[in-house]
């Protein structure tokens with residue numbers, strides 16, 4: 001119910017605020033978000049999704065984050081996980097376009113699951129992707145499927161987000177995609193741990209900012225942070241930029 005009410009409010013906000021754009025956000029919206037090109041890589045993403053949805057094997061999943069609102073037990077068919085968990089086809093394509101348009105070279109993903117977002121980030125081969133997944137069995141399926149599709153260079157760290165973020169990253173990330181453990185306290189912790197490691201053009205993507213009232217509060221606190229200049233609420237994702245050349249502004253865009 002919270003998500004439905006939030007979406008209605010979001011929808012009217014996005015209509016009302018449309019057109020109030022900075023050149024950077026305007027270009028991002030027109031050349032990336034709304035880019036209608038039928039990229040050949042979309043076929044590879046589809047193949048990846050099909051490999052998973054045709055996989056009838058079951059695995060035992062160790063739940064690290066907030067648990068599932070769909071599954072009642074931890075022995076799950078891979079095809080079912082692929083159907084119910086993880087990124088949609090529309091946002092998988094959008095993530096691919098963002099990696100291309102913003103020319104990510106180094107990306108950190110928190111929350112691999114079966115790698116449906118990972119593949120979108122890694123498929124153009126310019127982007128070195130490190131992704132973190134706590135569940136060993138899930139990580140193993142992602143690893144073998146990424147290899148099968150031709151992305152064997154993705155680094156899957158089979159560990160908790162907390163442990164990985166305890167150490168400074170060994171690279172300056174251009175993109176950090178935070179898609180796991182959707183609760184306010186931990187999301188804010190991850191943000192504050194990552195903050196000293198970003199550069200001027202890093203983008204942070206927070207998934208499921210309307211998952212709960214608390215996640216929306218976390219999103220608002222992050223968008224208000226003095227180091228953040230541009231924030232874009234796309235309903236499913238909250239995007240954060242630190243571009244110093246830009247005045248602080250918030251946008252609401254339905255993608």
Ligand SMILES: C[S@@+](CC[C@H](N)C(=O)[O-])C[C@H]1O[C@@H](n2cnc3c(N)ncnc32)[C@H](O)[C@@H]1O
Pocket residue numbers: 062063064065066085086087110111112113114115116117118132133134135138159160161162179180181
């Ligand atoms: C929503 S899924 C990720 C979906 C994936 N990004 C995609 O689009 O297909 C979240 C994943 O994060 C993992 N996860 C959640 N909290 C974690 C934590 N604290 N440490 C490690 N892994 C965690 C879960 O095991 C789960 O597989």
